[in-house]
Amino acid sequence: MYEEWASPLPHVVAWRSVTPPGAGPKRILPDGCLDLIWQDGTVFVAGPDTTAQVGLTAPGTRHAALRFGAGTGPGVLGVPACEVVDRRVPLDALWPAAEVRAVAEADDPLAALTAAARRRWRDADPAMVALAGAARRGVPVGVVAERCGLSARQLQRRSNNAFGYGPKTLHRIMRLQRAVMLSRAGRPFAAVSAEAGYADQAHLTREMRALAGVPPTALLR
Template sequence: MTYREWPVDRPGIACVWSRTVAEAGTQRVVPDGCADVIWHQVTGRLFVAGPDTEGQVGAAEPGTMVGLRFEPGAIALGVPADELRDGRIDLDAFRPDGRELAQRLAEAEDPRQVLLDAFPAQVDPVIDQVRELAGHTGSVRAIADTVGLGERQLRRRSLAAFGYGPKVLHRVLRFDRAVRRARTGMPFAEVAYREGYTDQAHLAREVKVLAGTTLTALTGRRSPTS
């Protein structure tokens, strides 16, 4: 399998990416708070993935997929993000031009640009602030007080934008940072300390719940302290 990402200088867009699989197999996708619009070059399928609350293991069909990844809270399809949660849903369920877009992608010299042009991100200063705060705390009250919303209103807006409430968002964002740190070679115990887990065992439990596997399996390495 080959995978590439290209950064995009647009608010709300994390990157565009491509993944090429030579032979059929399986793949695991773990939560990162993001949602993606994905086109499969061979099958022509155009669909929306995530945001996820747990690891997703599915078939990896041969061929190339091209994706547009939205930052947490930035996908804009006219439906609340909690209706997309943990889903892999064909785009034409949300947009009447879904099949036309799939055809344009098939004919395009650069499918990445077609995706960028077709799917502008949703930019909301309050949601941006919630995402930033949730990266550091799972306290609903603290976030609500800071952004000037009631706790119920914060939860409703978070579900609509992120697919889950502030506490789950905090767990997912912290998990994603922890996995990224671990993949750099940082010892797992230090990862746990830096990301505010009680200890390495706490980190291991969170990884098991959110990814359905171990940090060793996700990173392909063992911590010197494990």
């Protein structure tokens, strides 16, 4: 069972899951976000991924989490996203142990996570909100930098801090997300490659292998 909904915090999605009996390995695609996750009484940070993560959890495992979009996670964690990219980090390595223990032992862990994040909340960087939106729409990086009044180097540095990687990698990840959404809606791969912004279907296949670890047909299965 998995469900998600908009959190009261801007640019944040709340989600909850319970692993059902007989569940196999799950492939989690990169999405330009980092997550703050409670799992059966432990709390950790799932940093931004550059490639898909494949995990297997025991039946009955419970998760409650917040997914931070638009580069909002680092302000709450107190560390740049590039320090946790492709990592799973215990939250008590970043926050005081007593504060993490209160979340871990809470009767409603999602409410406790939300309250803790709200106490540490910092408003999103407008340039990073613009970058995230542009990446979802496939707007070129140079256009984003010009609109935000930033040099390419400034945009790179702020993107590394907010998302864990530069704007070009963020664009590749968001293009993959668009392609997967179109493919799951039943669009043929040739049409998906054109609509999502790939040069051709071979380009789509190469990028899916690189970022998701499997070709398109295997990913949709």
